[in-house]
Amino acid sequence: MVSTALSSNVAAAFAPMSARRLLVFGGIALVVCGMLFGDIFAVFVLHQNGGRTGETLLAAAQAAAAQDSTRVRDAFAGIGGLLEDRGTKVDTHVHMTDAGYLALLLALVQPYVALPSQRRKRLAQLFLTGSVMLPVGIFLIHYVGLAYSPFPVIGWASILADAGGAVLIIALLFEAWGLWLYLRGTRTPDAETEIPRENSSAARALLTGGTVLVLLGFLYGAWYSAVDLYGHEAQETSILTKLADAAAANNTQGMNESINQFGGLAAARAVSIAAHSHIIEFGLLAILLSFIQPYVYLSDVWKRRWVKVLLGGSVILPVFVLAELKFGLVAGGIADFGGFLVIVALVGMLVGVLRYSGRLDSATGARS
Amino acid sequence: MSRSGKLLIIGGVALAAFGMLYGLHYAVFIEHQTLDGMGLNLTEAFVHSAERQLPEAHKSVTAYAITKFNYVRQVDVHSHWIGLAMLMIVLGVIFDRVGFSDKVRFWLAVLLLLGSVIFPLGVILQTANHGLVPSALAVVGSAMVIISLAAIAFGFAWHSTPGA
Numbered sequence: 001m002v003s004t005a006l007s008s009n010v011a012a013a014f015a016p017m018s019a020r021r022l023l024v025f026g027g028i029a030l031v032v033c034g035m036l037f038g039d040i041f042a043v044f045v046l047h048q049n050g051g052r053t054g055e056t057l058l059a060a061a062q063a064a065a066a067q068d069s070t071r072v073r074d075a076f077a078g079i080g081g082l083l084e085d086r087g088t089k090v091d092t093h094v095h096m097t098d099a100g101y102l103a104l105l106l107a108l109v110q111p112y113v114a115l116p117s118q119r120r121k122r123l124a125q126l127f128l129t130g131s132v133m134l135p136v137g138i139f140l141i142h143y144v145g146l147a148y149s150p151f152p153v154i155g156w157a158s159i160l161a162d163a164g165g166a167v168l169i170i171a172l173l174f175e176a177w178g179l180w181l182y183l184r185g186t187r188t189p190d191a192e193t194e195i196p197r198e199n200s201s202a203a204r205a206l207l208t209g210g211t212v213l214v215l216l217g218f219l220y221g222a223w224y225s226a227v228d229l230y231g232h233e234a235q236e237t238s239i240l241t242k243l244a245d246a247a248a249a250n251n252t253q254g255m256n257e258s259i260n261q262f263g264g265l266a267a268a269r270a271v272s273i274a275a276h277s278h279i280i281e282f283g284l285l286a287i288l289l290s291f292i293q294p295y296v297y298l299s300d301v302w303k304r305r306w307v308k309v310l311l312g313g314s315v316i317l318p319v320f321v322l323a324e325l326k327f328g329l330v331a332g333g334i335a336d337f338g339g340f341l342v343i344v345a346l347v348g349m350l351v352g353v354l355r356y357s358g359r360l361d362s363a364t365g366a367r368s
Numbered sequence: 369m370s371r372s373g374k375l376l377i378i379g380g381v382a383l384a385a386f387g388m389l390y391g392l393h394y395a396v397f398i399e400h401q402t403l404d405g406m407g408l409n410l411t412e413a414f415v416h417s418a419e420r421q422l423p424e425a426h427k428s429v430t431a432y433a434i435t436k437f438n439y440v441r442q443v444d445v446h447s448h449w450i451g452l453a454m455l456m457i458v459l460g461v462i463f464d465r466v467g468f469s470d471k472v473r474f475w476l477a478v479l480l481l482l483g484s485v486i487f488p489l490g491v492i493l494q495t496a497n498h499g500l501v502p503s504a505l506a507v508v509g510s511a512m513v514i515i516s517l518a519a520i521a522f523g524f525a526w527h528s529t530p531g532a
Contacts, residue, residue, distance in 0.1 A: 063414075063418065064417040067419070068418060069418045072414045072418050079410075080407045084403075094447075102454065105457055108458070161395075162395060165395065168388065169388050169389065172385060172388065179377065179381060208524045208525050211524055215514070215517045226507075236436075240413065240429045244429060248417045248418075248425070277447075280451065284458065288458060
């Protein structure tokens, strides 16, 4: 049985093309796109990029052993390009997903933004525009470079990304102003109503499960920074020093050992940071999704299924990302599958919200 | 809305805006230069190695390590301030569902807000001062966040329990 009744009160809280509806749809779409991008990046770019970085570092060391400074500089220019390629793709994934979270968050606080509805809607449009400009700009940085740029170190893609960031800040400052007005006692006649509270098992599981995921992520992050962070930083300096020494001594075996150690260290750092950030982000996502459950027009059974899939994927991805160090690509594949589960659950919920809004609009049209 | 909810929402919005302004300033004025500096240090290390000048090569590796130490913390501060701010805003909206008294909820909100400010502040101060104080601030701040989150998770579960 479909659990969400369509009262006029609930309908008012999700009016067609209202700020909240734009932010809910835009937010889920941004999170889905960001995660899909992240999954594609993990499967097709991440490992290949890491392998090429190791090979190029070895080439730099071999060039140093051959006393060829020009080839050393060429190799490091190549490493810079590889790191920029990787870094901009990670940042695209992170910024698109986080902008989606922020959009869902803004949808939640709309009743407390004491601004006229038209202005709230414009702000939502502005926010979503910035949310697209920022990650697209970041993604293009590697490909556009400094072409036709009037600045010595900042290219047009960086300018697009920074402009997107500025648009987001402006939209958020106005939202904060609306919140401030509300807290000072200002009320608008066309204010959005509060999201109806749903005490279903799906909403409760998302709320409690999400908070526990965030807590686990923080505990792991604290453990990592206390136990591994400084050690990893010292190891990197030590490995690079040994590599430079081995290159100067033309010691091929020493260079290969250092490159292998460097690759292992880079992998250990990457999986630790990825596990920490993903479990926290999935926790936050689960908490945010608990609020929109009243708008997911699906049967209770299907709502619970999507929640299980989402929470399951949210645990599988970080756990198997960590297991990659021990079990290699098999664990990496399972981690990617966990990410895919989260995407599937999100799309399932988005379909529920689309069904809800379609039914709401048709009911409103029939009444008018 | 309860005063604890208001505190978390206002604190969260202020922290998010501050974190974003910091990120924008960092991206425009510092990040590119820092990344270029890291690349240059590492290149110089191996150029010196090619020239068999090992003391200079070691100095360049050390310079790279120092720049990277700062870079990691500068990026971490941006992401942690914004992440914690988002968490505070979300929790602020539903803070009345935490199954404790108003007074306990208020002090939990204060603990989470202070921890969210102090923890990244300690991390960024490590780039200016390698002494104990910044690290102690980061540890105390993260402990405050963890303790408050554990209590909030318990409070949600308590609230969800029938008859609680």
